[in-house]
Amino acid sequence: MIERPAKSVSRRRVLKGAAAAASVGPFFHAPKAFSQEAIGNWPAGVSGDSVFVGVTSPLTGAYSADGADHLRGYQLAIEHLNGGGGLVGHISTLKGNGVLGKKIDYKYADTQLKPNVAVQEQTTYITSNKAIMITGCVSSATAIALEALAQRMHVLNMVGASGADETTGADCQRYGFRSQPGAYMAAKALTPTLGKLYGKNKKMIFLVPDYAYGHSVEHATGTLTQQELDWKNLGSQVCPLGTTDYSSFLLNVANSGADIFINVCFGGDAVASCKQAKQFGVLDKMKMVVPNISAFQAQQTGADIMGGVPGTMDFWWTLAEKNQAAKLFVDAFEKKFDAKPMWCAHIAYAQMIVWADAVERAKSFDPVAVIKALEEGHKLAMPLGEVWYRATDHQQVRDVPVVMGKKQSEMKNKDDYFEIIEMAPGPGLMPPDAGTCKLPGYT
Amino acid sequence: MSWPLLIAQVFNGLTLGALLVIVAMGLTIIYGALGVVNFAHGAFYVLGAYAGYIAYSETNSFVLAMAAGAVFVLLSGVVIERGLIRFYYDRPKEDQILVTFGAGIVLVEAIRAIFGGLAQHLPTPSWGEGAVHLGITYYPTYRIEVLGIVAVALLLFYVVLYRTRLGLIVRAGIEDPLIVDMLGINVRRTFLTVFGVGAAAAGLAGVVNAPIVTVTPDMGADVLVQSFVVIVIGGVGSFWGAVAGGLICGEILALTSMVAPSYSQVMLFAAMALVLVLRPQGLFGVTGRQ
Numbered sequence: 001m002i003e004r005p006a007k008s009v010s011r012r013r014v015l016k017g018a019a020a021a022a023s024v025g026p027f028f029h030a031p032k033a034f035s036q037e038a039i040g041n042w043p044a045g046v047s048g049d050s051v052f053v054g055v056t057s058p059l060t061g062a063y064s065a066d067g068a069d070h071l072r073g074y075q076l077a078i079e080h081l082n083g084g085g086g087l088v089g090h091i092s093t094l095k096g097n098g099v100l101g102k103k104i105d106y107k108y109a110d111t112q113l114k115p116n117v118a119v120q121e122q123t124t125y126i127t128s129n130k131a132i133m134i135t136g137c138v139s140s141a142t143a144i145a146l147e148a149l150a151q152r153m154h155v156l157n158m159v160g161a162s163g164a165d166e167t168t169g170a171d172c173q174r175y176g177f178r179s180q181p182g183a184y185m186a187a188k189a190l191t192p193t194l195g196k197l198y199g200k201n202k203k204m205i206f207l208v209p210d211y212a213y214g215h216s217v218e219h220a221t222g223t224l225t226q227q228e229l230d231w232k233n234l235g236s237q238v239c240p241l242g243t244t245d246y247s248s249f250l251l252n253v254a255n256s257g258a259d260i261f262i263n264v265c266f267g268g269d270a271v272a273s274c275k276q277a278k279q280f281g282v283l284d285k286m287k288m289v290v291p292n293i294s295a296f297q298a299q300q301t302g303a304d305i306m307g308g309v310p311g312t313m314d315f316w317w318t319l320a321e322k323n324q325a326a327k328l329f330v331d332a333f334e335k336k337f338d339a340k341p342m343w344c345a346h347i348a349y350a351q352m353i354v355w356a357d358a359v360e361r362a363k364s365f366d367p368v369a370v371i372k373a374l375e376e377g378h379k380l381a382m383p384l385g386e387v388w389y390r391a392t393d394h395q396q397v398r399d400v401p402v403v404m405g406k407k408q409s410e411m412k413n414k415d416d417y418f419e420i421i422e423m424a425p426g427p428g429l430m431p432p433d434a435g436t437c438k439l440p441g442y443t
Numbered sequence: 444m445s446w447p448l449l450i451a452q453v454f455n456g457l458t459l460g461a462l463l464v465i466v467a468m469g470l471t472i473i474y475g476a477l478g479v480v481n482f483a484h485g486a487f488y489v490l491g492a493y494a495g496y497i498a499y500s501e502t503n504s505f506v507l508a509m510a511a512g513a514v515f516v517l518l519s520g521v522v523i524e525r526g527l528i529r530f531y532y533d534r535p536k537e538d539q540i541l542v543t544f545g546a547g548i549v550l551v552e553a554i555r556a557i558f559g560g561l562a563q564h565l566p567t568p569s570w571g572e573g574a575v576h577l578g579i580t581y582y583p584t585y586r587i588e589v590l591g592i593v594a595v596a597l598l599l600f601y602v603v604l605y606r607t608r609l610g611l612i613v614r615a616g617i618e619d620p621l622i623v624d625m626l627g628i629n630v631r632r633t634f635l636t637v638f639g640v641g642a643a644a645a646g647l648a649g650v651v652n653a654p655i656v657t658v659t660p661d662m663g664a665d666v667l668v669q670s671f672v673v674i675v676i677g678g679v680g681s682f683w684g685a686v687a688g689g690l691i692c693g694e695i696l697a698l699t700s701m702v703a704p705s706y707s708q709v710m711l712f713a714a715m716a717l718v719l720v721l722r723p724q725g726l727f728g729v730t731g732r733q
Binding site for chain 1: 448451455458459552555559560561562567574580582583585586652655656657659660661662664665666696697700701705708
């Protein structure tokens, strides 16, 4: 209450008035203390009818086929979020009229498989387009760089395809959420199958692409097979990312005396190295395992090489035969693109849906509120089954498909390259909470 | 490490190096004769691989595929030289680098737009299938035959360079283009042929290498960088320099992989740095070129 001073003002009255004015001052600040402070691009980025999402994907480079698939997943998800279809409707919070009534606007950029390019592009989306969320990559090195950017700029990052443990381990960020199984999870899912197929006490050798993902998968797979199957690690042939001729590495592999050849290469590198492994007689001498099979690997390498090869994937389209959500996704994708979705498309699509649901539940685009909504561990019925985020490291808890390549004679149609041997239950695969992830603050 | 493996890797280095020799031969002729730093050379390699892939799909003949790859890239090289490169002969080197780099990007992205990013499959020819036991290790038959193909191609190059008038002009133009001009020889018209032939060498290498690696738009990126290393080590504009440089680089890649696989590419650059320090013109380089 402000006292209006009387026309003739005594000194005492002025002092009283001043004291009264000072005492109500804090109450003017009170509303602000209870509201959210502006953070990142919130609320500036949500002031209009639409919100902006920045999308990046490697459209050139060794992973360009997966990158194109990844982008299609985003395009389909945004179309559904804005206009209905697919999982929108199946997930009760999503109505097909945008997110919180606002249309999703987006642009995409080619990362060229380079983290610095991805960071540059997303920085532009954050600063010029006021992106409320950034997403998309097919590379752990890029994922880690974008997570750091997201944390710095306080803009949420729904991580694209990234398989290294560090993404939700040593390099975890409060503003990053990763859905793909990390190297540990994939190895934990795969190891029992390797035991059943090949038995214990085998000798293994690795072919490893020289970056975060490669070393992470090598470490996880090597450690778990040693611990659970008493396999002996004869070492690694480390090759630069994007190598085309693997002859010198494969000669070493062929002469190593190993029983099992574990090929960690991905994308175009996986295709080249698998083809050349056959040429050098490696596949006649030993069994090949591919811990994380790239989406188009069988299509490009051929069923004669990939037939009988075990591995894991984030998603395979035959899940549609058993899971309603998978069927909705696969059918919608096939209708729009006249092709089956591969797992990079699945990651993109699923991350957008999970994010949109979290925003709807938080009833706000405020990144702090959305992060907390995701950290609640709310379970969603998605193409893989039930999925939710673990609060301690922002790794999604989800089942992991263990697959095996089909021989040409076993394929029922032109896309039928893999059989899902097992859906390894997610909760049993999570890395132990050993404290490598220390999530930074919300602000 | 064992003796059989060492010998096997030395042999592998020869085959790795053989492809580099052919690619670098084209690059060194273009750089030596025209003075043009051709950063589109990797794109010519890719163009050749795709031309060969299409020809093989239509004819099922690998020999025709090789011819198609070389001829198509020769013609493409001629078109690019007439339409673009010839305006840059008198421009600074940085302009040449930029324009050829840009042309390379355009070519590769055009290929990606037409064929997509998925790897195409050019199968090993029937006469190259299987593996041969060399006494020490099994080795893919086709890679041994590549040595033969490269030897034939090099012989052709040698004959053209050292036994024809065209070759005489090219070699003279490498040594001293000013004198050649003053003698009334139209060196510029020769440039057209040289650029086409140099590009064709990369195209042929693309087809020949296609059954070994995968045919993708990005297959030329590594090759471009490695071929520059080869000509720096061997010496710009030198036939024997390209041969020696290519084989040395192949051996470096193969032998380093035995002890420190992740350093195999790094050692290439270490070798290049060493040559630049000790003998900047390269092992067989022509010192007169400015």
